[in-house]
Amino acid sequence: MDSEKIISENTWLGSNRRLAKTIGRPVRKFLGIEASSGILLVIAALVALIWANSPWSNSYHDLWDTEIMISFGESISLEHHGHPLTLGQFVNDVLMVLFFFVVGLEIKREMVTGHLKKFRDALLPMIAAVGGMVVPAVIFFVFNSSGEASDGWGIPMATDIAFAIGVVSLLGPRVPSAMKVFLLTLAIVDDIGGILVIAFFYTDDLASGWLFVAALTVFGVIVLKKLNVRYTPVYIACGFLLWYSLFESGVHATIAGVVMGLLAPATALINDKNTVSEAVQPAMQAQTDFSGLRKATFHLNESVPITERFENLLHPLTGFLIVPIFALANAGVEISSDSLSDAASSGVTRGVVVGLVVGKIVGVSFFTFVAVRLRVSTLPNGSNFRHIFGISAIAGIGFTVSMFITALAYDNVILQDESKVGILLASALAAIIGLFLLRSVKVVEQEASFLEENKEVAQFN
Template sequence: MNDGLMVLFFLVLGLEVRRELSMGELTDRRRIAVPLIAAALGIALPAMIFLALNPTGEAARGWGAVIGTDTAFMLGAVALAGPRCPAQLRIFLLTLTVFDDIAAVSVIGIAYADNINFAALAVMGACLVALALLGRAGVWRTWPYGVTVFVLWLATLMSGLHPSVAGMIAGLMIPAHEPTRDDVDSATSLFRAFRQSPLPDSGQQAQRGLQRVVSINERWQVALHPWTSYFIVPVFALANAGVALGGGVLTDALTSRLTWGVVIGLVVGKAAGIGLGVLLATRLRLGDLPEGVGFGQVLGGAAMSGIGFTMSLLIIGLAFDDPVLQTEATVGVLLAAVLAAALGFAIFQIAARVFGQTEASLPYLLSEPVDVSRDHYRGNPDAELTLVEYADFECPFCGDATGMLEDLTERMGVNGRYIFRHLPLTDVHPHAFDAAIAAEAAARQGNFWGMHNLLFAHQDRLERDDLLGYAAELGLDLDRFATDLDDEALADRVRADMQSAHDSGARGTPTFFVGDRRHTGPYDAGRLEAELVRVFGRPERRPGAISTDDMRHRHGPGGSDPGPGAPAAD
């Protein structure tokens, strides 16, 4: 159990860390400072407290039991007892436990290692090089990684290091990446071919095409998460947490300095260390807390980080051969888990009732209500069913969504309206802001949607000369269009959309709002239509309502949107 199946648990932790570094919160290195300092003090202070109570003897070997956090149990406790919508707090705590887990696994692998076999270490190094080369070569099949990780595990087991090191390091080496547009288009073509010719060969090709789109890191996480969460961790707990409390064992444990070193280290040390680390980092302006997260909520999560459980029990088994010491330390871990959860719950309640910190998430309501005299829309301007999109003309997935949205608008007919707002991601898409201004300049001449379609059709050609060419293709007044491209009023119009996106919790593109609430999850036409029906109910055609053809006649293809400075819509 401890040397085999638990390696998969640590592999999943490593995969999560690598994904955060490649695609998640840790891609922005500015967000690392606060959780890194908090994690460092959240490791050092508990160890110091433990060693202050157990400075010498065999009991001192248990100091590693108080440095780790059981991420799954801690996040589960936060979900049950923490604030409503704890998304931002969860991300912060997950980032913090990334460093926590790396430190704990390093301690397991080094401080509690047996005699080192250097030949096995050489094989480990070769396996790590092989994983790096596989990732650099863009290998997307599972089996080369699986074989390499299996050899790495065997080598680590023979080296004298704890095999958990193999799991964590392997996870860190498995690449994670965003789907590329070329891979998505290729998979789509293969699926269409299978739809036209549903034969086994076509099906296998379509399956391989879909697998290539999603990184090996994310595929392994999806496959392994259920096994680690619902089987491996519970079985590990059954195998390691059993304590016979009869014959005065509990009384002896509750009077043991080892037990209380574990309890105080985990409960007090974790909460105080992480809390002080956050205060220090924010006061020195090394970073900020995530938007929407208050210090009281961080302190509640810090207290719940004292749930060491899996990490602590594993280290106890490595640190002590004496069953009495193992029992005393295990009782401390179990008692600390209860007290840490209770303390965290109390802090969350105080933060909510006294400081009003009831939620810890990005805003999810549309900050700027829809205004058809200003917003660009398709469909019936007076319709209740409203879908708002924040998009970026250089974002490939926004471009891919364009046809789907036209289809969805057609299906909604006179009962719905689609609103387009700008969110150019200037840090990754250097031409997006200028393209947004070009769309607004075209809107001044009554042709926003024509320019919209051309910009998405030519996302790789958005230089100024290209924009002028699209204006000429649409028959716009080129002199006026060129002047408008430099009009600061249009730049302010785009910035206003960007600010409303930020205030509404939109951080990427495309981001959709169904009515006034941000949509999460898949955004294909079927999901969005189902969400619209869920929120607004299925609309009924009202007698005398205008038809879609009537609207097209009145407003032009896809609805009207004259934009600032143009005549108002009929």
């Protein structure tokens, strides 16, 4: 987001009031920093750790274990295995739907107008992402080849986009913008892989009737799109129906967010600038009535793709509120000499740490190296294999999605805690190693073609 947007003097934020000048505008400027959502995520995780290991630790667990009753009439109620949802489950199963909806929007935008549009441009990071998923999963399975612990093989496959991009942004121009694009594309493909893993491998017993309702809902949304229906409340209702049917079907309900994001139109309904200008001009000159203002608003809105509008609307909500709340609810692991000793000898913890730290570096780097050597693709402009090593280490920051898969993979609290310790340790190590490797690469003069790419990334940021 652009932190330099004009603030009207007629608003509180633009006024000369003391709170606006000393708190409001500085906070707004912080939220405009690329790394800000990652910083809030780290702060929330630290608060959870401190709280869970303080004299008030019982209040932490009591809060997230609080049962909440959510029902609509007598026929619709949200329950988990016959019991009301806890506050922690509400965060994971309900609030995180919006996070995955934004992920779906990002994937759709990249596929239609972004870095996944041209297969050739996306090929190298796609290959790297496959290596970054397969090798960590295999490493985890080596440490946990049997029993309940083996269910967590999907945990080290993930990359936290916000966290990873935030860490890389700390190095500024030391990291070529082409490598930021490489990391972004790799992380998006990782997200696609993680979503498929959640959909097909981390589901409960399936209820075919509710799956049929979900399929009908998706079909209905597709029909509405074909008919160019653009009334947002209709799609919100469809999204809720899809979410509830998947919740009841046994497929994890967050998949509804991804599906609705992928179904959202990524091109504008109105592309003719003259048409937009003709509708807006009278309103700009105060020569229209209320219906004219509505027409102008409609034309302005529909000149921007729905994916872009919803991303701009929901990204602050998910990045600055929902994901930090998720970290607060899930990162509270009790740490003691006994728990650390158990974690050090735990196959789950070792599998997660080695998978995310070593597996990502080996998988991403090796698959990239092979693809370049076989001339399947070429390295991004202005980069070398030292950049690839650094980016592959950063890709080991699995935080949010890894935590999410942990909650799906294990019902056993001990295994959950061992996994969370591994994720926290691995994410910290991955960030440190990645920063060290990327910082050690010399900044070189970039070619004109790369400078053009730099402008593209600046616009994205």
